[in-house]
Amino acid sequence: MMQRKFLLAALLVSGVVLYLAGCSKQSEDKLAGSTIPCDTLNVSYSQQIVPILQSICYNCHGQGNTAGSGGINLSTYTALKVYADNGYLVGNVTHAPGYVGMPYGLPKLPDCEIFTFVAWVNQGAKNN
Known part of the structure; x- marks a missing residue:
């Protein structure tokens, strides 16, 4: 009985340590393959x-590549700005409900x- 409690306590402590070690930002970046921090302070177009x-995006939404993408061409700032202003850009890239997730048919960015x-x-x- 005493050994069972000790084993249970040891497993619980080990699990908590592994959980905390696995959830660090550094581990998340390594899993995602990122070697540079994500800087979104002053984003430049x-x-x-x-x-x-x-x-x-340009594979489907670039100059001359829009036939199968609803004619949406994002190859200029002016074109992209329309979708940024009307909410579609964020809705699509975040896969928000009611929007077509982009890139289409692929996992989220x-x-x-x-x-x-x-x-x-x-x-x-x-x-x-």
Whole structure:
């Protein structure tokens, strides 16, 4: 009986330690493959938004690639700003209820990229 209590207590303590070690921000970044911190303090359209668009969105929503994407072209600041202002950009990239999750048919973007889009919109979606 005493050994059973000791074993249970040891398992409980071990579980708590493993849980706390596994939930650190550093572990989360490693699991996500991120080696750079997610900086959303002053998001720049040209430095942060355009690279995400180029690597992920322009395949379907770039110049000349919009036939299968409802004709939505996000290759210019002016075009993207429309979707930033009407809420569709954030709704789509966060997979919010009532919106078509983007990228279509694929998993959500990494959290940092989602946070970057949301921060850019919340900061006024500036052309900077």
